[in-house]
Amino acid sequence: xxxxxxxxxxxxxxxxxxxxxxxxxxxxxxxxxxxxxxxxxxxxxxxxxxxxxxxxxxxxxxxxxxxxxxxxxxxxxxxxxxxxxxxxxxxxxxxxxxxxxxxxxxxxxxxxxxxxxxxxxxxxxxxxxxxxxxxxxxxxxxxxxxxxxxxxxxxxxxxxxxxxxxxxxxxxxxxxxxxxxxxxxxxxxxxxxxxxxxxxxxxxxxx
Amino acid sequence: xxxxxxxxxxxxxxxxxxxxxxxxxxxxxxxxxxxxxxxxxxxxxxxxxxxxxxxxxxxxxxxxxxxxxxxxxxxxxxxxxxxxxxxxxxxxxxxxxxxxxxxxxxxxxxxxxxxxxxxxxxxxxxxxxxxxxxxxxxxxxxxxxxxxxxxxxxxxxxxxxxxxxxxxxxxxxxxxxxxxxxxxxxxxxxxxxxxxxxxxxxxxxxxxxxxxxxxxxxxxxxxxxxxxxxxxxxxxxxxxxxxxxxxxxxxxxxxxxxxxxxxxxxxxxxxxxxxxxxxxxxxxxxxxxxxxxxxxxxxxxxxxxxxxxxxxxxxxxxxxxxxxxxxxxxxxxxxxxxxxxxxxxxxxxxxxxxxxxxxxxxxxxxxxxx
Numbered sequence: 117x118x119x120x121x122x123x124x125x126x127x128x129x130x131x132x133x134x135x136x137x138x139x140x141x142x143x144x145x146x147x148x149x150x151x152x153x154x155x156x157x158x159x160x161x162x163x164x165x166x167x168x169x170x171x172x173x174x175x176x177x178x179x180x181x182x183x184x185x186x187x188x189x190x191x192x193x194x195x196x197x198x199x200x201x202x203x204x205x206x207x208x209x210x211x212x213x214x215x216x217x218x219x220x221x222x223x224x225x226x227x228x229x230x231x232x233x234x235x236x237x238x239x240x241x242x243x244x245x246x247x248x249x250x251x252x253x254x255x256x257x258x259x260x261x262x263x264x265x266x267x268x269x270x271x272x273x274x275x276x277x278x279x280x281x282x283x284x285x286x287x288x289x290x291x292x293x294x295x296x297x298x299x300x301x302x303x304x305x306x307x308x309x310x311x312x313x314x315x316x317x318x319x320x321x322x323x
Numbered sequence: 324x325x326x327x328x329x330x331x332x333x334x335x336x337x338x339x340x341x342x343x344x345x346x347x348x349x350x351x352x353x354x355x356x357x358x359x360x361x362x363x364x365x366x367x368x369x370x371x372x373x374x375x376x377x378x379x380x381x382x383x384x385x386x387x388x389x390x391x392x393x394x395x396x397x398x399x400x401x402x403x404x405x406x407x408x409x410x411x412x413x414x415x416x417x418x419x420x421x422x423x424x425x426x427x428x429x430x431x432x433x434x435x436x437x438x439x440x441x442x443x444x445x446x447x448x449x450x451x452x453x454x455x456x457x458x459x460x461x462x463x464x465x466x467x468x469x470x471x472x473x474x475x476x477x478x479x480x481x482x483x484x485x486x487x488x489x490x491x492x493x494x495x496x497x498x499x500x501x502x503x504x505x506x507x508x509x510x511x512x513x514x515x516x517x518x519x520x521x522x523x524x525x526x527x528x529x530x531x532x533x534x535x536x537x538x539x540x541x542x543x544x545x546x547x548x549x550x551x552x553x554x555x556x557x558x559x560x561x562x563x564x565x566x567x568x569x570x571x572x573x574x575x576x577x578x579x580x581x582x583x584x585x586x587x588x589x590x591x592x593x594x595x596x597x598x599x600x601x602x603x604x605x606x607x608x609x610x611x612x613x614x615x616x617x618x619x620x621x622x623x624x625x626x627x628x629x630x631x632x633x634x635x636x637x638x639x640x641x642x643x644x645x646x647x648x649x650x651x652x653x654x655x656x657x658x659x660x661x662x663x664x665x666x667x668x669x670x671x672x673x674x675x676x677x678x679x680x681x682x683x684x685x686x687x688x689x690x691x692x693x
Contacts, residue, residue, distance in 0.1 A: 164411075164412035174595060186350070196376075
């Protein structure tokens with residue numbers, strides 16, 4: 117299926133599809149969008165749950181004791197810029213510019229790793245301040261939400277690094293762009309989830 | 324290529340710049356609050372800005388703007404269901420909460436734990452005066468926790484608070500909370516303010532507890548000694564703490580949660596609440612009945628209504644129930660005044676009543692709890 121999808125992606129809508137296919141769209145990309153739609157619901161309920169239990173903790177630590185807005189702004193910025201590098205990387209691959217593709221992809225993975233570093237730092241800091249997943253409703257909902265997001269970022273970093281490694285093992289061409297594109301879609305999605313979390317979890321707490 | 328038009332690099336750069344600037348503006352809005360904006364508009368702006376960022380990434384970085392409509396279709400249906408879930412959650416949880424907000428209590432507890440000297444006194448008074456009685460009743464117990472932690476380290480309260488963890492009765496909580504900062508930081512003039520705040524809090528207590536509290540508030544130093552006097556009595560009966568925690572975690576935690584905070588709107592909190600029930604005349608027996616026979620009917624805890632069913636736990640051994648109750652009363656709060664740990668015999672003595680969950684509810688109402 118994947119080989120077919122990529123050759124299809126390369127040859128465009130003019131190639132006549134196999135009879136059982138009802139869509140002219142590359143399967144992998146369609147699949148990714150369907151996955152992202154379901155992941156939206158997943159994060160939607162996690163964020164909703166966080167908000168539903170907001171300010172219901174009886175014991176501390178409370179969000180305002182812990183959140184560090186300048187720090188989180190920097191990590192948000194890093195994640196946004198990684199998305200920027202992601203589109204540059206896809207652009208380079210479509211131009212068959214493998215050197216730039218590798219450079220930008222490595223950049224995305226690196227920025228993603230920095231973001232994760234911030235999160236590890238944040239979690240350890242919170243844990244030292246006495247917040248655990250059992251401590252109060254804030255701890256439970258916060259760690260579940262941001263932890264799930266962190267796992268998504270981790271998966272994204274691994275995925276990008278593996279694409280990078282693949283490009284050394286077997287040559288990557290413009291026609292393979294759809295594989296980078298779906299990784300990119302996933303990455304941007306993780307980014308927009310964070311855009312929402314940054315506002316509704318972090319910023320609103322201090323207004 | 325999988326789709327027609329490709330965005331140019333210069334578009335990407337512009338989008339990235341805008342995203343960066345918006346992030347900075349968001350940061351600035353929070354870090355340097357604009358008084359003229361007010362918090363309502365600030366929140367509105369923050370949400371609007373994040374929606375702009377969201378849409379820009381989706382449109383330009385994920386290319387939905389120029390890509391096949393099928394993708395947008397899938398994604399927006401996902402978004403739609405996510406939003407519907409979100410609205411549903413809001414309706415279930417956030418709206419009832421708007422009626423009975425717990426927010427001021429959290430704040431009061433926080434401020435107490437930071438021990439901000441003068442502001443705290445202000446807060447005790449203004450918040451106490453502006454809130455509905457039901458909410459005030461909840462405050463002392465919450466704030467009380469932080470006071471009892473801090474008491475031993477505060478410089479000059481060895482005279483009044485030589486007390487170890489079981490520091491005070493719940494009914495006395497209000498007085499203790501307000502009194503503490505005055506004794507620690509404020510000169511005599513402010514102590515008066517603290518006492519009047521204590522008086523206000525006391526007024527909100529249940530009738531049975533009211534007299535005692537008001538008395539205690541008037542002679543503040545005296546009340547701090549009370550718990551010390553009661554300690555020996557409390558220590559007389561010993562019970563197995565680990566066993567109590569084990570029974571609770573195995574049977575009660577699923578609903579009332581490990582920290583006893585319950586789930587707002589579904590399962591009532593026991594932390595800071597069971598001790599209040601215990602302090603009411605007849606409360607001790609009622610708690611045992613609730614656990615042995617279950618509880619069904621609308622009850623109100625900290626301004627929130629619960630209308631659920633708690634199953635009967637009568638199939639558990641007497642000793643198990645006794646220790647679970649002792650755990651509930653001591654794990655998260657200071658022991659109630661004159662606390663007598665439940666014994667297996669206490670539980671066994673309640674069993675012959677053979678109540679239904681509804682009967683227990685009627686009994687609860689009869690105690691003046693609603």
